[in-house]
Every structure is written in structure tokens, then in C-alpha cells.
Amino acid sequence: MTDIIVIGGGIAGVSAAARLSDGAQVTLIEGESALGYHASGRSAALFEENYGAPSVVALNKASSAYQQPYLSPRGILLLGRAGEDDQFDEDAQILKCPEISVDEARTYIPILNHAITRAAYHADAFDIDTDRMIQDFAKTVRANGGRVLTGQAVTEIKHDRTWTVHCGDEVFTADVLVNAAGAWADQIAAMAGVAPIGIMPLRRSMARLPAPGGHDVSDWPIFFGVGETWYAKPDAGKLLVSPADEDLVAPQDAWADDMVLAEGLDRYSQHVTEPVTRVETSWAGLRSFAPDRTLVLGPDRQVPDFIWCAGQGGYGFQTAPAASQFVAELVLGRPPHIDATTIKSLSPARF
Missing domain, CATH: 3.50.50.60 (FAD/NAD(P)-binding domain)
Structure with a gap:
């Protein structure tokens, strides 16, 4: 053997x-x-079958059956503002997200502010x-x-x-x-x-926030802006917010950069009515890519x-x-x- x-x-x-x-x-x-x-x-910890390069999507699809016992419903919501239509259309097409009204989007995420002009949603995204x-x-x-x-x-x-x-x-x-x-x-x-x-370790930061406005976030989908410049995801009654950063660093036990995190939280804040008043904890991981x-x-x-x-x-x-x-x-x-x-x-x- x-x-x-x-x-x-x-x-x-x-x-x-x-x-x-x-x-x-x-x-x-x-x-x-x-x-x-x-x-x-x-x-x-998200399974989204359409997320990634074509080879990644092929592996996602081939992994789907095995994944089923480890998945729970989450859903995915894409948000766009004035002037972001081209990027919104591209992202929605890649993720195969049908467009919905902004009013419907607020039934999923009630804290969306009036800067939101477009939204797209599908339910086929899951926590792992x-x-x-x-x-x-x-x-x-x-x-x-x-x-x-x-x-x-x-x-x-x-x-x-x-x-x-x-x-x-x-x-x-x-x-x-x-x-x-x-x-x-x-x-x-x-x-x-x-x-x-040429493996490139790219740092990605994350902040855990209290549930905004005291809302029950357990059934909220993951939601994010166009071009993947930030995303927010419910987790154990809290909200995880990432600036979706990709900073090249040496292999290490990574930690969040305070300025990068602050910039990402600001981008998130521009889409919602509830201000960020407290970060409970933060961390970072390394997403390692080939060229x-x-x-x-x-x-x-x-x-x-x-x-x-x-x-x-x-x-x-x-x-x-x-x-x-x-x-x-x-x-x-x-x-x-x-x-x-x-x-x-x-x-x-x-x-």
C-alpha cells in the first residue's frame, strides 16, 4: 500500500x-x-454554487451533493446604488440573482437605507x-x-x-x-x-458587530455591495462585516488592519440606517491564490x-x-x- x-x-x-x-x-x-x-x-462559511472562476464553479457543482448534510439556508442579497448599474448587472448575472424591488429587499434586511436603488436576491446560498x-x-x-x-x-x-x-x-x-x-x-x-x-496569501479582515438596531438577524441573508467591496453575514445573533480586503502579506497568523477595517465598515454603513457604534471583536484570515x-x-x-x-x-x-x-x-x-x-x-x- x-x-x-x-x-x-x-x-x-x-x-x-x-x-x-x-x-x-x-x-x-x-x-x-x-x-x-x-x-x-x-x-x-458560505456555499454559493455560482461564486468563483469557471473551474471553481465546476468544483462547487461537483461538491453540491456531498455538501447537503452540512448546509443550512441563508440566501444572498446584492445591493446597488445610483451610478452602479453596470457593475450591479454584471454581478447579478454572474451570481444568477434575479432582480427584486428595493421594497422587497427591505423585507429581508429592514435596515437598508434610501441610497439603495437596486437589489437582487436568490435563496440558493447556504451556511456551511x-x-x-x-x-x-x-x-x-x-x-x-x-x-x-x-x-x-x-x-x-x-x-x-x-x-x-x-x-x-x-x-x-x-x-x-x-x-x-x-x-x-x-x-x-x-x-x-x-x-x-507563486501562491499569494491575501489578508481578509472581519469584524463582529452587535445585531444592528436590536433586530433578530438570524434569518437575514448575506448581503453586499457591487464589486464585492464589503459584505455582511449573520452569525450567532451578531453581524459579521468584512471590507472584502485582499492585501498581500507574508504567510502568518493574520490579524485585521484597523484602517482597512474602518474603511470597510464605512462602506457598509453607506447602505444601512443603523450606524456602527461598536465592534465586539475583529480578526483576519489569509485567502491564498495562485497567480x-x-x-x-x-x-x-x-x-x-x-x-x-x-x-x-x-x-x-x-x-x-x-x-x-x-x-x-x-x-x-x-x-x-x-x-x-x-x-x-x-x-x-x-x-
Whole structure:
């Protein structure tokens, strides 16, 4: 049986390890003390089938059936103001959101102000139970005889017919190495003697606000302005607001930039009647993209036993079921379940 090491305990790595464990002996290594600590633990946790590049949408659609037990209704509401018609029309078309009246939009979000001139809505957007999905994938690894190890930061990687991965005093060996290290994917590649592909960690900030005006926000849809310059999403009786920032930073335990957050909250405030009077807490995560903003899945073109599972950006959870299945199909020699065009767009060979 093939021995495989998966580096990275976010949703990308855990899902890949689960799929690979059905046919291989898998060891999942995560440097932090818990799974899903970085980007996966700071996700907006939304499944929107039409959100992303064409290859992302294809993976979303292929993931839909698997996602169902983890989803709960949310809905999505796009808002436009005077002078934003062209961008509004483009966004509504991409998201397949039918236009509704502003009065109807206020039945979903009663705090919309009179600057709103257009709105579009559809119900087919869902919250994802992200923690349960991660834990279920981890349970699958263990049930199939694999190991899920946390607190194992990689310090050295050697390759001589097989892979040797050092985590301090711990040493792991395998025939195949899967790089699912998120923002650190290029660093892991360089450590392994593999050419980096230009993964860009982009910071995205988030603020948690008290429910505006004392409203019950539990049934509100996620709502946002044109061009994705901010969004707001109900969460546990509060409202999460993001400036939808994408600032390039080094791989790190990210934190929110106060000025960026303030600018995003101002953009949100221009659409609603209730002022932001208090931020309860704030944080940031890293959405890591390849140069073409499409996932990178499959064997490196120069080192075929080094498997990329990277560049998930903000689409990690919604693409994970299909992306992980595809990685396992490639590694285990099984027929792929996604189309040839999508396969080509995901291949590391494009770099």
C-alpha cells in the first residue's frame, strides 16, 4: 500500500487525507495545535454554487451533493446604488440573482437605507457547518487506519526516491507528499526542492458587530455591495462585516488592519440606517491564490510524487469535496469525476 504524507490541517489537507486514506496509508501533519486553525477556522462559511472562476464553479457543482448534510439556508442579497448599474448587472448575472424591488429587499434586511436603488436576491446560498465537516473528514482518516497529527511543524524535507519529512525530532517517510499547506504552500515546496508557483496569501479582515438596531438577524441573508467591496453575514445573533480586503502579506497568523477595517465598515454603513457604534471583536484570515486565482491540484510537472493541493483562495470549503476526490483519483490512479477542461485549468503544469 502506498504511504502518503499530507502537509496541512486545513480543509484542503483534511479532505484530501480522507479521500486518499481509502486506498493508501495516510499521515496528516499540521503544525498548529488544532485542525483548521488558520484560513479554515476564519472562513465566511458560505456555499454559493455560482461564486468563483469557471473551474471553481465546476468544483462547487461537483461538491453540491456531498455538501447537503452540512448546509443550512441563508440566501444572498446584492445591493446597488445610483451610478452602479453596470457593475450591479454584471454581478447579478454572474451570481444568477434575479432582480427584486428595493421594497422587497427591505423585507429581508429592514435596515437598508434610501441610497439603495437596486437589489437582487436568490435563496440558493447556504451556511456551511465547517467545523463538523473538518472533524468528519478527520474521522474518516482515522477510521481508515491513517494518522492525524497536530503540533508537528515541518522543519526539513528530503527526497531520495521516497520523502522524509522532519518535524523537530519526529521523522515521517512516504512515497508521495501532498502539499496542502495553504499560505505556506510555496514555502513547503521550496523546502522540498520543488519550484514554487507563486501562491499569494491575501489578508481578509472581519469584524463582529452587535445585531444592528436590536433586530433578530438570524434569518437575514448575506448581503453586499457591487464589486464585492464589503459584505455582511449573520452569525450567532451578531453581524459579521468584512471590507472584502485582499492585501498581500507574508504567510502568518493574520490579524485585521484597523484602517482597512474602518474603511470597510464605512462602506457598509453607506447602505444601512443603523450606524456602527461598536465592534465586539475583529480578526483576519489569509485567502491564498495562485497567480490565475484558480486552484492548483495534481502532481508537480517536474517532481510527480509531489502533489499540489493549494490555491483554494476563499473557496476551500465549498470546493473541498470535489477537489479532494479529484486529488485522490489522480494519486490512486482512478478515473476522474470532473471534465477535461476543468482538469486542465487545475493542473500545476499550467505554470
